Amino acid sequence: MSPDNGSKTTRDRLLEVAETLFAQKGYDAVSVRKITTAAGCNLAAVNYHFGNKKTLYLNVFRERWVSRAQRIRACFEENLTGCDDTSPASVIQSLAEALIKGPLTDKERLFHFQLMTREIIKPTEAFEIVLEETMKPSFEGLGQLLQPYLHESIDEERTLLNILSIFSMVLYFNFARLPVSKIIGHAYDQPFKDRLVQHIVDFSLSGLPVKEDAR
Amino acid sequence: MSPDNGSKTTRDRLLEVAETLFAQKGYDAVSVRKITTAAGCNLAAVNYHFGNKKTLYLNVFRERWVSRAQRIRACFEENLTGCDDTSPASVIQSLAEALIKGPLTDKERLFHFQLMTREIIKPTEAFEIVLEETMKPSFEGLGQLLQPYLHESIDEERTLLNILSIFSMVLYFNFARLPVSKIIGHAYDQPFKDRLVQHIVDFSLSGLPVKEDAR
DNA sequence: ACGTATATCAAACGAACGTTTGATTGTCAA
């Protein structure tokens, strides 16, 4: 035990602070000194509790990122339970709401996507954790939910491409909030999030709203 | 002039090498020493030609990234000229092909998206260059092309959301090639790229291929 | 041939990096 800066253990404070800094600045731009200073503990604490900087980074994913992804997944399933059916419209709306409005605070959501995107750009061991523990199970589950509603002629690859397309929109509108804000001209307030979810559902079900006589 | 390692000026070699390394590893993970060693010149060359490391990074965008984005845009316009019309189908196909197959080599495309994504995650001055010189003009042009074909009731925000949705797919299938590959189970070979472009066109025009009786 | 930019070089600057060490503290069973 310890005198406890802020009522949490040094180990927990290190994980929390490290996640914030790694998400905001990236692995290489964050020093062990900055982490330990922000966590209010000694420089050697990282090596004492985690062995080295890299293991601390991996534990941020193991102990914080994955559990947050599971909270999003639980929210999706809760949303879906609240629907009348499991039609594609219900599934997509539940998914979009879980990710865009969802159970995470704005900060949590930002850090979550920053960490994930950094791993996509430049994968480390943490990418395998993300892929195996959250992405693959999610895609498999969505496939089984949507498959019965799709044309029989649609093969497995097309089904996956459809799911990936929905995911791409949800992810893009989340992780690229800055350019999206600058282009649409306003911030992500609650009414816009509502319109955004509705747009994703509409677009996913019908594509562009093209005039009949112009197709 | 100089003895010219590799028939290009030291300045050009620095820009080329710096772009590769910045894209692969990120700004903070690349040292001036690694850049100058890879470029086969002296450590002080960066400060002589660009003043400092940060200005070198910005010039990578100004002199290399933007011009490559313009090559993609030119390819899009060339694709569209080859079409019979400027219908949404033609526009989307031209766009998807310009970005996914397009004029860039695999390496160029990878670096291009890595640099852009890093700026979206953690914007620097370079983000303004990307936004003003390529994103805003592109979105404006696409809006004017598609607007005539969309329902009159669609307001400006909905039009932008539609364009952003198409963009999100194209960007995602490009920059997230690694997780996409791992999920669909094979690499980005030419036949798959063709199917991918077709899927993006289909999905953008009609959304999910849902059975009529299941809607 | 000479003087002047332009370009490249080796060497060094102080600062910050990840990690290790050994001493010091607090806690609790014996």
Add this chain to the structure above:
DNA sequence: TTGACAATCAAACGTTCGTTTGATATACGT
């Protein structure tokens, strides 16, 4: 009260960082 263990600490290790300096080499107008 004592001994053992877990946790924290200040201090130092060697390395690498971005940048600066002053010397050297090359090209070109005069």
